[in-house]
Amino acid sequence: MTARVGIVTFPGSLDDRDAARAVRRAGGEAVPLWHGDRGLRGADAVVLPGGFSYGDYLRCGAIARFAPVMADLVPAARSGLPVLGICNGFQILCEAHLLPGALTHNAGLRFIDREVQVRIEHNGTPWTSGYGRQQEITVVLKSGQGAYLADGATLARLEADGQVVARYAGGSPNGAARDIAAVTNPAGNVVGIMPHPEHAIDPLTGPGGDGLGFFTSVVRALVAR
């Protein structure tokens, strides 16, 4: 079988084509999902791509969580559907309470586009199973509100339960708490990551191919299922 990975396009999604390209390069089938439609078109996993859904109006991701497609995505995610939120997608997952915490303005208050190294700390999720534990990979951080925040108790719980999926190696470039770049839910099927793995799938157009592992991981996990 071919793994069907849905890519949701919200108004203002920008990296949806890139996410679809990464899925195809990983051997999966990219299934376009439209924010205003119900149903997930039989997707075995879903990516919420980066961008500025709804222009970041009100608060990043705050409006997208009410999109019709989310009415089907949220219960499916709670039932174990693998979901990856990248950048704005991460913000949407937090707004939808599928992931704890929130993303806020970068320290320095400026947008940053930079190739960064992150350390994979949890390779038990369907999105990171192809990486070694503590493996350092280079991906692309590009965001204005990318600093991960949560209250002390939540952070302590994330650490204790191993829900920190990746940390910025060599310190946070944006003020993220505990250098957190990616987190997962307690079940491990929903992952939010601030830097973009889909922009690191080819040395021709990015820092290398390190990011492809997120997509090959999920495709392999789905095919094996």
Added chain:
Amino acid sequence: MSAGASSGAQTPHGPGTAAAGTAAADTVAAATVTPRRPQPYAELGLTEEEYQRIRALLGRRPTDPELALYSVMWSEHCSYKSSRRHLRQFADKAPPVKGDGEAGRLLAGIGHNAGVVDIGQGYAVTFKIESHNHPSYVEPFQGAATGVGGIVRDILAMGARPVAVMDSLRFGPAGAPDTARVLPGVVGGISFYGNCLGLPNIGGELAFDPCYAGNPLVNALCVGVMRHEDLRFAVARGAGNKVILFGARTGPDGIGGASVLASASFGGGEAAKRPSVQVGDPFMEKLLVECCLELGAAGLLAGIQDLGAAGVSCATAELAAGGGSGMTVNLDLVPLRDSSLGPAEILMSESQERMMAIVEPQHVARFAGICARWDVPATVIGEVTGTGRLEMTWRGEVVVDIAPQTAASQGPVYDRPAARPAGQDALAADDPARLPRPAPGELLDTMLTLLSWPDLADKTWVTEQYDRHVLGDTVLAAPENAGVIRVDERTGLGVALATDGNGRYSRLDPYAGAQLALAEAYRNVAATGARPAAVTNCLNFGSPEDPAVMWQFAEAVRGLADGCAFLGTPVTGGNVSFYNQTGDVPIHPTPVVGVLGVLPDVRRRLPLGFRRPGAGLVLLGRTGADFGGSAWAWAVHGHLGGRPPAVDLTAERALAAVLAAAAQDGLLAAAHDLSDGGLAVALAESCVRGQSGPAGCHVSLPGDPFTMLFSESPARVVAEVAPGAEAALAALCQRHEVPVTDLGTVGGDRLEVAGCFSVAVDRLAAVRAAVLPALFG
């Protein structure tokens, strides 16, 4: 203050009584019976003669809405009335038209929203650069943001998907307090708009000079890609077809932007002009982009035009004039953000994120459906007619009734007096040869001085605020020689783009300066391995009413047209920005030239960073003593005089041919063009940007080390030779008569110049990197 331009203190609102929407509008009927009513043409930027000409064309006085329409359409910004005579040379001297299927063939030239170039494999590329100088000074963030938005809609109007943007920026002295206001605002505005729109920003320029202190230059470029069959034109044809305004609602922002703001010099009171600056909503623009592309793909567009300068006035007049038809518009149907707007203000508003389409009646429902899917408001506001008239009604009365071409293409054309400036000869005679040169032991200090000079410092502080990765097709971006975008993932077909300009060179000799700008952009594109194919330009000058400025302008256009003819790269379009001055003092004449090149396979592009220890380094091209207007003369001595570097377009063409062939055949591993700061700066940049971290090199210089290191002779690149390719490269260069000089080898972690100095590459990087953060935080 220039004649015809409004005073700095005037509030740029609609004319006279029309400002209040509740008042009865001035109508054609009223204009006929009150022929002598005084009208505020001067406040709208029209001269007495222009006003009388409007009266003569109409056979009566214009209504207030008509006066508003003509005032923006006949503004310098929209009508090119002072430049048109000169710009003809771009068409008259255009190189021979290329054959069908040959890359570089023009599918649409000057006069359209943007030029369109065939790049092969069924693809075409459209690109254009445009100024947003005055809005960016008055309100840096929104001014620069809407500059991006405006140029993107130009590209969209041709039927293309916008794929990248670039920005060419010039400010006052880097340390000046006002630069600390303007620069972060401009960069922030570009970052906000471009990032939110999802367009990679792949390069441009950043330069500083006191001449731009009261008048920064913000020139925005956009490039778009389409299939040949997607090409669209701004025409309204077919009586009965509907005129649809879609996108954002019309508000009271940017009223008179084209006339009172873009077509007048600053003379104080700029804060009062803030209402003339538009306010941007990149989210709406993103929706508009996707919506337009879907409308085009569905075959629903009989004609399309963006709303930029002069808003509804320009779109309706140009569509109607372009189609040779007529049009009726009901201004009551224009969706408003502010219901108090009257017809004159509706016509003058430059509210952003709006487009106008001509749609056959049977397609209107599908058109509306696609707009609704993208949450883009769309309203039928009129109809194409066969009358040859542009008629507009408001509250049941006719308020505009004109022949559209009188506004769109038959505006005034001026043959402005031009005179070589009084001090020009003295300036040329002030040769930099008189300047003290560094002793051999001071060459390193000179290089470090240049590298810490803001113009040549590391620009990461700026470029890091731009998304260069989005869309996933960016192969090269700043600080590379040129931006490179992949067009076809399967074949690797791509385009390279560079913009360049040098106000100092142009001040010394505008003819040569324009050619040097062209040559540098051409060389930058060639240095990536691309074949230069076409040119766009943004001509930034002072007031055309100053004969000295007009001389600079005429010389620059002549130089650029001659240069493009020689190099075989047609000018496909561009923009003229006059009135860039503070009081009576104009900026340096600053022609900014954008060159587009075609790469058959982007996988063979050449980066500028050194790659392989042990590889040979060569200098391609000939070095003379070219110090007039150089970075060394200006940064070290504050000197501007003499002759700019000697232009050699034959050598540029030969060099470009060598680079394209060498890239294609894999003879080079890296290449970097030589420009500001000469070989010294180019070597430092290529070392710092080594492919796997800082890469040193050992260099021996033939000839006088100072001249070799700091001369700015054009038509040169420094290149790293691919393993074993030395002989093939030498033969290639010989065939094209390009001189090759062995410089040394890549290796180590220091930049060593035999007999002169040795410096750690890390130190060079640190010196360059510290400059902008220290200035701007």
